Amino acid sequence: MDMHTVVVGTSGTTAEDVVAVARHGVRVELSAAAVDALAASRLIVDALAAKPEPVYGVSTGFGALASRHISTDLRARLQRNIVRSHAAGMGPRVEREVVRALMFLRLKTVASGHTGVRPEVAQTMADVLNAGITPVVHEYGSLGCSGDLAPLSHCALTLMGEGEAEGPDGTVRPAGELLAAHGITPVELREKEGLALLNGTDGMLGMLVMALADLKNLYTSADITAALSLEALLGTDKVLAPELHAIRPHPGQGASADNMLRVLAGSGLTGHHQDDAPRVQDAYSVRCAPQVNGAGRDTLDHAAVVAGRELASSVDNPVVLPDGRVESNGNFHGAPVAYVLDFLAIVAADLGSICERRTDRLLDKNRSHGLPPFLADDAGVDSGLMIAQYTQAALVSEMKRLAVPASADSIPSSAMQEDHVSMGWSAARKLRTAVDNLARIVAVELYAATRAVELRAAEGLVPAPASRAAVAALRAAGAEGPGPDRFLAPDLAAADAFVRAGGLVAAVEPVTGPLA
Numbered sequence: 039m040d041m042h043t044v045v046v047g048t049s050g051t052t053a054e055d056v057v058a059v060a061r062h063g064v065r066v067e068l069s070a071a072a073v074d075a076l077a078a079s080r081l082i083v084d085a086l087a088a089k090p091e092p093v094y095g096v097s098t099g100f101g102a103l104a105s106r107h108i109s110t111d112l113r114a115r116l117q118r119n120i121v122r123s124h125a126a127g128m129g130p131r132v133e134r135e136v137v138r139a140l141m142f143l144r145l146k147t148v149a150s151g152h153t154g155v156r157p158e159v160a161q162t163m164a165d166v167l168n169a170g171i172t173p174v175v176h177e178y179g180s181l182g183c184s185g186d187l188a189p190l191s192h193c194a195l196t197l198m199g200e201g202e203a204e205g206p207d208g209t210v211r212p213a214g215e216l217l218a219a220h221g222i223t224p225v226e227l228r229e230k231e232g233l234a235l236l237n238g239t240d241g242m243l244g245m246l247v248m249a250l251a252d253l254k255n256l257y258t259s260a261d262i263t264a265a266l267s268l269e270a271l272l273g274t275d276k277v278l279a280p281e282l283h284a285i286r287p288h289p290g291q292g293a294s295a296d297n298m299l300r301v302l303a304g305s306g307l308t309g310h311h312q313d314d315a316p317r318v319q320d321a322y323s324v325r326c327a328p329q330v331n332g333a334g335r336d337t338l339d340h341a342a343v344v345a346g347r348e349l350a351s352s353v354d355n356p357v358v359l360p361d362g363r364v365e366s367n368g369n370f371h372g373a374p375v376a377y378v379l380d381f382l383a384i385v386a387a388d389l390g391s392i393c394e395r396r397t398d399r400l401l402d403k404n405r406s407h408g409l410p411p412f413l414a415d416d417a418g419v420d421s422g423l424m425i426a427q428y429t430q431a432a433l434v435s436e437m438k439r440l441a442v443p444a445s446a447d448s449i450p451s452s453a454m455q456e457d458h459v460s461m462g463w464s465a466a467r468k469l470r471t472a473v474d475n476l477a478r479i480v481a482v483e484l485y486a487a488t489r490a491v492e493l494r495a496a497e498g499l500v501p502a503p504a505s506r507a508a509v510a511a512l513r514a515a516g517a518e519g520p521g522p523d524r525f526l527a528p529d530l531a532a533a534d535a536f537v538r539a540g541g542l543v544a545a546v547e548p549v550t551g552p553l554a
Contacts, residue, residue: 042058042064043064043065043066043067044058044059044064044065044066044067044142045066045067045068045069046066046067046068046069046072046145046146046149046164047069047071047072047149048069048071048072048075048149048150048151049150049350050146050150050349050350050351051142051143051146051349052349053247053250053251053342053345053346053349055142056139056142056143056244056247056248056349057247057248057251059138059139059142059167060135060136060138060139060142060244060248061135061138061248063138063170065167065168066142066145066164066167066168067164068149068157068160068161068164069149072149072150072151072160073157073160074151075149075150075151076148076149076151076155076156076157076160077156077157078151079151079152079153079154079155079358080154080155080156080157082154082358082362082364083096083154083229083230083358083364084229086364087110087113087229087230092107093356093364094356094366095230095233095234095355095356095364095366096154096229096230096356096364097113097229099116104455113228113229114226114227114228116232117227117228117229117230117231117232117233118198118227118232119232120191120232120233120236121191121194121195121198121227121232121235121236122195122200124187124188124191124236125188125191125192125194125195125201126179126188126191127175127176127177127178127179127188127189127191127192128176128177128178128179129176129177129178130176130177131174131175131176131177132175132176132177132189133470134172134204135248136175136241136244136245136248136470137172137173137175137189137193138167138172139240139241139243139244139245139247139248140175140186140189140190140193140240140241140244141163141166141167141173141193141240142167142244143238143240143243143244143349144163144190144193144235144238144240145160145163145164145167146349147238147240147351147352147353147354148160148163148234148235150352151358152352152354152357152358152359153230153234153352153354153357153358154229154230154231154234154358154364155230155231155234155235156228156231158225159197159225159227159231159235162197162222162223162224162225163197165220165222166196166197166217166222169206169216169220169222170205170206171196171203171204171205171206171213171216171217171220171222172203172204173192173193173195173196173201173202173203173204173213174192174201174202174203174204174210175188175189175192175193175241176188176189176192177467180241180242180462180463180464181449181451181456181459181460181461181463182239182242182372182375182376182459182460182461182462182463182464182465183370183371183372183456183458183459183460183462184237184355184370184452184456185236185237185238185239185240185353185370186236186238186239186240186241186242186372186462186463187236187237189241189463190235190236190237190238190240190241191235191236193235193236194227194232194235194236195213196213196216196217197224197225197235198213198224198225198226198227199213199214199217199224200213200214200224201213203216205219230356233354233355234354237353237354237355237370238353238354238370239348239353239370239372239375239462240353241463241466242372242375242376242379242462242463242465242466243345243348243349243375245379245466245467245469245470246341246344246345246348246375246378246379246382246466246469247345247349249379249382249466249469249470249473250338250341250342250345250382252473252477252538253334253338253382253386253473253476254338255537255538255540255543256386256389256473256476256477256480256537257294257331257334257335257338257389258297258543258553258554259480259484259537259540259542259543260331260389260393260480260483261294261297261298261301261327261328261331261553261554262297262298262301262484262504262508262542262543262546262553263393263396263480263483263484263487263542264294264298264324264327264331264392264393264396265297265298265301265302265502265504265505266301266483266484266487266488266490266491266505266508267324267396267397267399267400267483267486267487267490268298268302268308268320268324268327269302269305269307269308269487269491269494269501269502269505270307270400270406270409270487270490270491270493270494271320271324271396271399271400271406271407271490272307272308272309272310272311272313272407272408272494273308273311273320273324273325274308274309274311274320275298275299275302275305275308275309276309277320277325277328278295278296278298278299278302278328279295279299280292280295280296280299282295283295283328286329288329288332288333288336289332289335289336289339290331290332290333290334290335290336290337290338290339291328291329291331291332291333291335291336292328292332293332293335293554294327294328294331294332294335294554295328295332296554297550297553297554298327298328300504300550300551300553301502301504301505301508301546301550302502302504302505303502303503303504303550304502304503304504305500305501305502305505306499306500306501306502307491307494307499307500307501307502310407321395321399321405323392323395323396323399324396324399326392327392327396330388330389330392331389331392333385334385334386334388334389335554337381337382337384337385338382338385340378340381341378341379341381341382344374344375344377344378345375345378347374348374348375351369352369353369353370354369354370355367355368355369355370357369371458371459371460372459372460372461372462372463373445373460373462375460375462375465375466376444376445376460376461376462376465377445379444379445379462379465379466379469380441380443380444380445380446380465380469382469382472383437383440383441383443383465383468383469383472384441384443386437386441386469386472386473386476387434387437387438387440387441387472389476390433390434390437390475390476390479390480391434391437391438393430393479393480393482393483394427394430394431394433394434394479394482394483396483396487397426397427397430397482397483397486397487398427398431400413400486400487400490401413401422401423401424401427401486403417406490409490409493409494410422410493412424413486413489413490413493413520414523415520415521415522415523416522420522420523421523422523423485423486423489423526425526426482426485426486426526426530427482427486429478429482429530430478430479430482430483433475433478433479433482434479436471436475437472437475437476437479440468440469440471440472440475441472443465444461444462444464444465444468445460445461445462445465447461448460448461449461477534477537477538478530478534480537481530481533481534481536481537481538482530482533484508484512484533484536484537484542485512485517485529485530485533488505488508488509488512488517488519489519489520491505491509492509492519492520493520496520503549504546504549504550507545507546507548507549508542508545508546510545511536511541511542511544511545512532512533512536512541512542512545515532515533515535515536515541516528516529516532517529517530517532517533517536
């Protein structure tokens with residue numbers, strides 16, 4: 039990816055920018071308009087702080103403690119304390135890309151001018167990102183309401199020069215040392231700033247954006263593997279005809295059918311239904327691939343709409359409005375994001391399930407229409423891909439457990455002030471695992487289908503040009519073809535890396551043209 043600079047303005051950001059900063063270390067800078075908006079909203083907060091009337095988040099405590107008016111001499115301590123006390127995460131460290139996405143999205147909201155944070159605080163956030171400093175954030179601590187509180191607090195703690203962070207070399211050190219090494223002065227938080235740094239849905243949103251990027255690749259890859267399996271099973275491509283999908287006009291279904299049809303163009307393996315083992319129709323896992331893959335695609339599109347709205351949002355409580363009011367609100371509730379995170383886990387599980395059913399069909403001599411048992415070289419002496427399917431089945435079973443919605447749960451907190459929460463962070467965490475597992479499941483089907491296609495080719499049947507391109511690219515990536523049994527895990531790992539990096543899509547598109 040070409041390196042560039044992402045400019046943070048006052049009106050949101052794009053999914054592409056989130057991925058660029060989170061995964062590729064692209065630099066960020068504040069626009070002049072953002073700096074002006076930050077300064078203007080800060081003037082409003084300073085004016086309110088000078089008044090005797092209590093204003094939530096400016097001159098009061100937080101959550102269930104909001105009824106206490108905080109005197110001027112204690113307010114800096116109040117802001118430090120909220121960060122320190124809320125940085126209460128536990129468990130394993132969260133991945134670097136997740137923390138960078140979280141920090142960048144919080145900066146995006148701060149830069150909107152609706153939070154009352156000073157420009158120098160926002161600049162420090164940008165400086166920490168650009169220095170490659172990644173706060174240590176833990177797995178557990180967010181209920182997905184009042185923001186991803188603990189994760190964001192650990193990031194704010196780093197801005198204060200406290201806690202631990204990972205440097206660009208991967209070494210975890212005291213945050214103060216890392217800031218000093220990069221010439222960054224720790225911030226001293228003032229009224230409202232501590233609250234503003236930790237009151238957002240940025241963690242779950244960042245994970246949603248990255249999951250969508252990964253799933254787009256995996257859905258296209260799954261269309262390709264479904265086509266390869268159909269071809270290896272001597273199935274018919276007539277079920278992919280555009281006129282059949284036009285009479286059930288779901289966009290995703292039509293796109294998946296078109297992808298499969300283009301992969302199969304020129305195949306000598308399709309359409310053998312009335313050969314030695316006549317059949318009227320292919321099994322559902324083959325025939326209904328566009329319907330299942332397509333419904334998942336449409337779910338991705340819905341999730342992308344929600345993500346786009348969130349990327350355009352300024353989530354904080356209270357917020358500074360253009361007319362000078364500072365108002366409490368409930369925009370920090372993670373329900374919109376949590377729901378689509380759970381929807382995606384459901385469709386990912388079902389996509390994994392149908393991939394596994396096709397793999398099992400390829401390996402079963404009673405259903406594979408002439409392929410050797412388990413695609414083995416010498417069945418009985420060799421076990422072939424028998425246990426590769428076991429691994430795939432175990433992953434599918436785990437996917438079903440991960441598909442249980444997190445957002446259907448709620449657990450009250452803060453002395454019943456925060457009595458309904460979204461669990462969106464939990465939904466995002468399990469979706470990341472589901473996406474990882476889905477890549478492995480698709481890779482196993484790819485590995486089995488390419489071996490089966492090669493075995494058909496050895497019989498004199500000519501695979502489609504796109505299929506041949508996929509086989510050649512997978513073999514070049516280190517996943518070997520048919521032959522006697524060998525240590526299989528490295529081949530599966532190579533197939534996984536190939537799929538995950540977009541190698542399968544890249545291999546066939548020069549033949550098929552761009553796929554949906």
